[in-house]
Amino acid sequence: MFQTSIGPSGGLAGYLRPETAQGQFLTFQKLLEFNQQAMPFASASIGKSFRNEISPRSGLMRVREFLMAEIEHFVDPEGGKSHPRFVEVKDVELALLSREVQLGGKTDVEKMSIGKAVSSGLVDNETLGYFLARIQLFLKRLGVDQSKLRFRQHMANEMAHYAADCWDAELLTSYGWVECVGCADRSAYDLTVHAKRTGVPLVVRETRNEPLRIEEWQIDLDKKKFGPRFKKDGKAVEAAVEALTQEQREIFAGELNKDGRIVIDVPGVGNGKVELEKDILEIVKRTRVENIREYTPNVIEPSFGIGRILYSLVEHIYWSRPGDEARGVLSFPPPVAPTKVLLVPLSTNPEFSKLVRRFSHKLRALGISNRIDDTSASIGKRYARNDELGTPLGVTADFQSLKDGSFTLRDRDTMKQVRASEEEIVAAIKSLSEGTEIWEDVAKRLPEFTEQQVD
Known part of the structure; x- marks a missing residue:
């Protein structure tokens, strides 16, 4: 820490x-x-x-x-x-x-x-x-x-x-x-470490499809004799006995039957060795049935x-337009770009402003972040400065938009454009922003905008 x-x-x-x-x-x-x-x-x-x-x-x-x-x-x-x-x-x-x-x-x-x-x-x-x-x-x-x-x-x-x-x-x-x-x-x-420190078992318990039968050596202590015999050392001795492995228990079972007593290691009690007689302790092999499996x-x-x-991402996606190092581009994919769409009205005419703001409201209703750039700078400059910010898509409202409600959609990386109705452009922006389509998919199904552009 x-x-x-x-x-x-x-x-x-x-x-x-x-x-x-x-x-x-x-x-x-x-x-x-x-x-x-x-x-x-x-x-x-x-x-x-x-x-x-x-x-x-x-x-x-x-x-x-x-x-x-x-x-x-x-x-x-x-x-x-x-x-x-x-x-x-x-x-x-x-x-x-x-x-x-x-x-x-x-x-x-x-x-x-x-x-x-x-x-x-x-x-x-x-x-x-x-x-x-x-x-x-x-x-x-x-x-x-x-x-x-x-x-x-x-x-x-x-x-x-x-x-x-x-x-x-x-x-x-x-x-x-x-x-x-x-x-x-x-x-x-x-x-395992958290459970050991807190004393709270952090395990999964599952009912077994079939009961599991386990043969094991079990230890029985005569508590009436065990307590008075070891008094304050009782807990330490009992813990040492319970900690014996199955292999050790099997060996000690044989010693008990043969000698009537065993000697086990118990650090901190006497000289570290404790003798247990047959009348205090019994080691017996029994079959145990498990219906619940418990594991960490x-x-x-x-x-x-x-x-x-x-x-690292910003380094990977930054590049410059060929032949013009001053025109930097951040190629954020549409799904992760902070701003998905730049809306550009061709004119400061109030009719254009109304058209663009309606388009912006539609995008916001779909959860698609966008911004309007209605400054007096040229369209090329407006697109260029948003390319530097990583905005992947651009929508232009021009005089044709006033006539038939169609818009152009621009791809940041290729600078290519398509033209379609408002509904089709919104649908394309939605699929690009969600990552269900890439620009090549949109370019195949929507007509290319072929008018000469200033960029």
């Missing part, structure tokens, strides 16, 4: 969380209840985290306070950590930098489908592989340059001691390869550094 001081005098120490995940582990039983005791299930959180960064630098790359988004996907370890929807992503191809390649002092990535990576054992299990593929698809949807994305496997000396496997999604920036998303199989470590789930955790992803 990152220690800080609280209050004007700074006399009270406080600690800032290094991740958001622990809150999900602490509330595991409540989350399981919300999911109607069904496994597997996942929870997610987003919030501020803090690290004691010695030398904050490089913009959003190294900071003491940052935004994290984390998913905790709880799985049954006996199920092989399979994922019911893995088949949906098994053909997604990833650029993988394995541990073995790194040990050889190289950084050559191997492009491989996630299905092959899991079946070959390179990626530990289906659920981990499922999230690696989903991370790639998510970053692609944001607009991340796929040629500047790789998944690097953690080396043995950098992986947490409890992790079964761990991969980082790294993005190439002007600062080099930067870890932006981590995806780890944290096994059952977190829930394992967890697969994708962890997203929002600031680093945002910074």
Whole structure:
């Protein structure tokens, strides 16, 4: 935890969380209840985290306070950590930098489908592989340059001691390869540690399809003789007896039958050795029937550094118009662009203003962010300055719009335009903003605007 001081005098120490995940582990039983005791299930959180960064630098790359988004996907370890929807992503191809390649002092990535990576054992299990593929698809949807994305496997000396496997999604920036998303199989470590510290069992209880019959060595203590014999040391001795493994119990059962007594180790009591006679303790082999299965789930955790992803994305999508470096463009995909549409009236005539504002109201009713630029600058300049802000679409209201209600729709990256009715243009903007279509799809079904344009 990152220690800080609280209050004007700074006399009270406080600690800032290094991740958001622990809150999900602490509330595991409540989350399981919300999911109607069904496994597997996942929870997610987003919030501020803090690290004691010695030398904050490089913009959003190294900071003491940052935004994290984390998913905790709880799985049954006996199920092989399979994922019911893995088949949906098994053909997604990833650029993988394995541990073995790194040990050889190289950084050559191997492009491989996630299905092959899991079946070959390179990626530990289906659920981990499922999230690696989903991370790639998510970053692609944001607009991340796929040629500047790789998944690097953690080396043995950098992986947490409890992790079964761990991969980082790294993005190439002007600062080099930067870890932006981590995806780890944290096994059952977190829930086990929290349960041990709090005394609250963080487990899943499931009714077995068929009762499980278990043969085991059980210990019976004669409490009437045991209590007076050991007095204040009774709890320590009893705990040591109950902690005996099945192998030890079997051995001691034989010794009891042969010698009538056993000697067990009990640290802190006498000389550390305690003798127990046959009249106090009995070890018997019995069959126990289990109708309920109880287990601690394992967890697969994708962890997203929002600031680093945002910074890397801006680097990846920034470019300049060919032949004119002063005309910068931010190519935010429509689904993630802060402002989706620029509305441009060709004239300051009140009729144009009324037309554009009506169009704006329609878009806002659909939840599509837009802005009107009715300044006196040329249309080309108005589009250019919004290209720099990443606005992907532009709608122009011209004199033809007053006559027949049609509008032109402009694509930021290609600068190509189509012309259609207001309803068709609104429908196209909606599908582009939701990511169900790309510009090429719209350009195929709506007529191209061929009039000479000033841009």
